Amino acid sequence: xxGSLKSLFAGAVALMAQPALAQPAPTPVDxxxxxxxxxxxxxxxxGALALTxxxxxxxxxxxxxxxxxxxxxxxxxxxxxxDGQVLTQRGYGYSDVEKRTPVDPETTMFRPxxxxxxxxxxxxxxxxxxxxxxxDTDVNAYLDFRIPPRExxxxxxxxxxxxxxxxxxQIRGLISxxxxxxxxxxxxxxxVPHRIYAPGTTPAYSNYATALAGYIxxxxxxxxxxxxxDQRIFAPxxxxxxxxRQPLPERLQPLMSKGYATASGEPKPYEIVGLAPxxxxxxxxxxxxxxxxxxxxxxxxLLSPETAKLxxxxxxxxxxxxxxxxxxxxxxxxxxxxAIAHGGDTQWFHSDLVLFPKENxxxxxxxNSSGKEGVTGPIRNTLFEGFADRYxxxxxxxxxxxxxxTAAEHAxxxxxxxxxxxxxxxxFMKALELAGGMKIGLDGKGNLVLPFKNTGGEQSKWVxxxxxxxxxxxxxxxxxxxxxxGKVDWVSIDAISAIMMLQRPAWYASPGWLTPGVxxxxxxxxxxxxxxxxxxxxxxxxGAQLPLTGKDLKVFRLVRGFAAAVTVVxxxxxxxxxxxxxxxxxxxxxxxxxxxxxxxxGTIAFIGMVAVAAWNLLLVWTGRRGWFSKLWSILVLLxxxxxxxxxxxxHLISFGVQF
Numbered sequence: 001x002x003g004s005l006k007s008l009f010a011g012a013v014a015l016m017a018q019p020a021l022a023q024p025a026p027t028p029v030d031x032x033x034x035x036x037x038x039x040x041x042x043x044x045x046x047g048a049l050a051l052t053x054x055x056x057x058x059x060x061x062x063x064x065x066x067x068x069x070x071x072x073x074x075x076x077x078x079x080x081x082x083d084g085q086v087l088t089q090r091g092y093g094y095s096d097v098e099k100r101t102p103v104d105p106e107t108t109m110f111r112p113x114x115x116x117x118x119x120x121x122x123x124x125x126x127x128x129x130x131x132x133x134x135x136d137t138d139v140n141a142y143l144d145f146r147i148p149p150r151e152x153x154x155x156x157x158x159x160x161x162x163x164x165x166x167x168x169x170q171i172r173g174l175i176s177x178x179x180x181x182x183x184x185x186x187x188x189x190x191x192v193p194h195r196i197y198a199p200g201t202t203p204a205y206s207n208y209a210t211a212l213a214g215y216i217x218x219x220x221x222x223x224x225x226x227x228x229x230d231q232r233i234f235a236p237x238x239x240x241x242x243x244x245r246q247p248l249p250e251r252l253q254p255l256m257s258k259g260y261a262t263a264s265g266e267p268k269p270y271e272i273v274g275l276a277p278x279x280x281x282x283x284x285x286x287x288x289x290x291x292x293x294x295x296x297x298x299x300x301x302l303l304s305p306e307t308a309k310l311x312x313x314x315x316x317x318x319x320x321x322x323x324x325x326x327x328x329x330x331x332x333x334x335x336x337x338x339a340i341a342h343g344g345d346t347q348w349f350h351s352d353l354v355l356f357p358k359e360n361x362x363x364x365x366x367x368n369s370s371g372k373e374g375v376t377g378p379i380r381n382t383l384f385e386g387f388a389d390r391y392x393x394x395x396x397x398x399x400x401x402x403x404x405x406t407a408a409e410h411a412x413x414x415x416x417x418x419x420x421x422x423x424x425x426x427x428f429m430k431a432l433e434l435a436g437g438m439k440i441g442l443d444g445k446g447n448l449v450l451p452f453k454n455t456g457g458e459q460s461k462w463v464x465x466x467x468x469x470x471x472x473x474x475x476x477x478x479x480x481x482x483x484x485x486g487k488v489d490w491v492s493i494d495a496i497s498a499i500m501m502l503q504r505p506a507w508y509a510s511p512g513w514l515t516p517g518v519x520x521x522x523x524x525x526x527x528x529x530x531x532x533x534x535x536x537x538x539x540x541x542x543g544a545q546l547p548l549t550g551k552d553l554k555v556f557r558l559v560r561g562f563a564a565a566v567t568v569v570x571x572x573x574x575x576x577x578x579x580x581x582x583x584x585x586x587x588x589x590x591x592x593x594x595x596x597x598x599x600x601x602g603t604i605a606f607i608g609m610v611a612v613a614a615w616n617l618l619l620v621w622t623g624r625r626g627w628f629s630k631l632w633s634i635l636v637l638l639x640x641x642x643x644x645x646x647x648x649x650x651h652l653i654s655f656g657v658q659f
Contacts, residue, residue: 063386109257112364121327143216171429262370401464406467508649555619562613617634
C-alpha cells in the first residue's frame with residue numbers, strides 16, 4: 001500500500017515534527033499560487049494532441065509493452081475514462097505466466113493496494129452526507145474503545161482523511177497469507193499505535209487510521225465493512241468484478257491475476273491485508289473505470305454533488321506551495337491541472353489512480369509484479385507525466401527566484417540527514433532508521449544532491465525559484481522547506497508532500513552520526529572478539545603464553561566474550577529486520593521468537609559490554625600495559641557506549657512484539 005512499507009523503509013523513507021499551531025477545520029480553497037514573483041507564467045503549448053481513443057491506444061501500445069518487458073513485469077491494465085465514458089481499457093502481458101493467460105481489462109482482477117482507501121473514504125463521506133458521521137467530532141464518539149488525545153486534541157475523521165491523525169506507523173500483520181488473523185475491530189483494539197504528532201499538524205500516512213475509519217463505517221451503518229462496500233458502492237456502480245473480502249469469493253477466484261516478484265518468478269500466494277479497509281480491494285480495470293466515472297460525475301450515484309465537491313476540494317495546506325491532501329485524495333498538480341489521485345502498493349501489485357476534474361478525465365494503472373529495481377514507480381510516474389504532457393501540455397520556463405549567493409546559502413542550510421514523518425517510533429522497528437536516514441548533500445559546486453532521482457535514475461538538478469522553494473530542471477518536481485527559528489526543520493517534494501514530510505531527527509537519535517558510530521563500534525568490537533581465537537591460535541603455534549593472570553585475565557575474557565555477544569546480536573537484528581521487511585508474511589508473528597531472543601540477549605550484552613569495557617579500561621590504565629592496549633581499551637569503551645546509546649534510542653533494548 002502506498003503505502004508499501006517495503007519501498008518506504010528500504011529507501012529509508014524507512015519509509016520529529018515541531019508541533020504547529022492547531023489547524024482550524026479547512027475549507028475548500030483554490031490551488032496555492034506560486035510564491036515567486038520571478039517564476040515564469042506557464043504558456044499553453046500550441047497543437048496539443050487531442051485525447052482520442054486512437055491516439056491514446058497508439059501511445060499506450062508504444063510505451064507499456066516495452067516498459068513491462070524492460071522491467072520484468074508480468075502484466076498490467078491501463079484504463080482511461082473521459083466525459084463519463086470509458087475511452088480505452090488495455091490489458092498488457094499475462095495474468096498467469098505459466099498458463100500464458102492474457103490480461104483482460106474487463107474481467108482480470110488486480111490488487112490496487114492503497115487505492116482501496118478511496119472506497120473507504122467514499123463510504124465515510126456517504127455517512128457524513130446522511131448525518132450519521134461528522135468530520136470534526138472526536139472519533140471516540142463512534143468507537144467502543146478509546147483513542148487518547150495528543151496535546152489535549154482528539155482525533156477526528158478530518159484528521160484521519162488528511163493523514164494528520166498523528167499515529168506512528170503500524171507494521172505488524174501488514175500483509176500475510178491464508179486467512180485474516182482476526183476481525184477488524186479486534187485487530188484495531190489489540191494495539192493502538194503511539195501518537196507522535198498533535199492532530200492536524202503533520203502529514204504521516206497511516207494504514208491504522210484508515211482501518212479505524214472503516215471500523216467507524218461498520219459501527220455507524222450497522223453493517224460489516226465488506227457488506228457496506230458491496231451494497232453501497234459496488235452494487236450502485238455495477239462493479240461485479242470487485243471485492244474487499246479475503247480470501248476472494250469462489251466465483252471471483254478464477255479471475256484474479258497472479259502476483260509476482262518478477263515476470264520469470266513463481267506466482268505468489270494471495271495477499272491478506274491485515275487492516276483490510278486500508279488496502280484489501282481486488283478489482284478489474286473496467287470496474288475501476290466505473291468508480292472513476294462516478295467521482296468525475298460529481299459523485300454519480302455515490303455522493304451528492306455538494307459532498308463530492310467537499311471531498312475533492314477541501315484541502316489542508318501544510319507546506320506551501322507543495323501538493324496537499326484533500327479528504328482522502330491527494331493533489332497531483334501538473335501543467336496547470338489540479339489532479340486528485342491515490343497510489344497503492346501491496347508486495348506484488350502496484351497501482352495509481354488519477355483524476356483530472358477540469359478535463360473530466362481519469363487514468364488508472366495496475367501492475368501484477370514488483371519487477372526489477374523498483375521499476376513500477378518509474379513506470380507509473382512516466383505514465384502520469386507523459387499523459388499530462390501529451391494531452392494537457394504547458395510550457396514552463398524555470399527561472400531562479402533568488403541570487404546565486406542566497407541560493408548557495410539556502411542549499412547549505414538544507415544539507416543534512418532527515419527521517420520520514422511516517423515511521424515506527426516506539427518499537428524496535430525504529431532501528432530501520434539506522435539504514436542511514438535520507439541525506440541531502442552538496443556537490444563540489446554547492447548544488448543540492450538529493451536522495452530522489454529522476455525517472456531515468458539520474459541525479460536531478462534543482463533551481464530555487466523562490467525562497468526555500470525549488471523546481472526540478474527538465475521535470476515536474478517541486479521541493480520546499482519549512483524553517484523554524486531560522487533553521488530548516490522540514491523538507492518535502494510534491495510526490496510525497498501530501499502524506500509525509502522529511503524531518504530533522506532529534507540529535508540524540510540521528511542516524512547522521514549514530515549509523516556511522518554503530519558501524520565503527522561494530523568494527524571495533526568485532527575485531528576485539530576475533531582477537532581471542534586468533535590470538536589463541538598464534539600463541540599455540542609459537543608456544544607463547546598469555547601474560548595475564550587474576551583479574552586481568554578474567555576481564556580479558558569477559559571483554560572478548562561480551563564483544564562477541566554484541567556483534568552477534570547486532571548482526572541478528574540486521575538479519576531479522578531485513579528478513580521481515582523483505583517478506584511481509586513474516587510480519588505477522590513468525591519472527592517473534594527471534595525478536596524476543598534478541599531483546600533478552602541484547603539487553604544483557606549491550607549493558608554488560610559497557611560495564612566490562614569500563615572495568616577493562618581501569619585495569620589497563622592502572623596496570624603496566626603498552627600504549628596500544630591503552631588506546632584499544634578507550635576505543636572498546638567508546639564503541640560500547642555508542643552502541644548502548646543507539647540500542648536505547650532505537651528501542652533495541654525493549655520487550656514486546658507490538659510494532
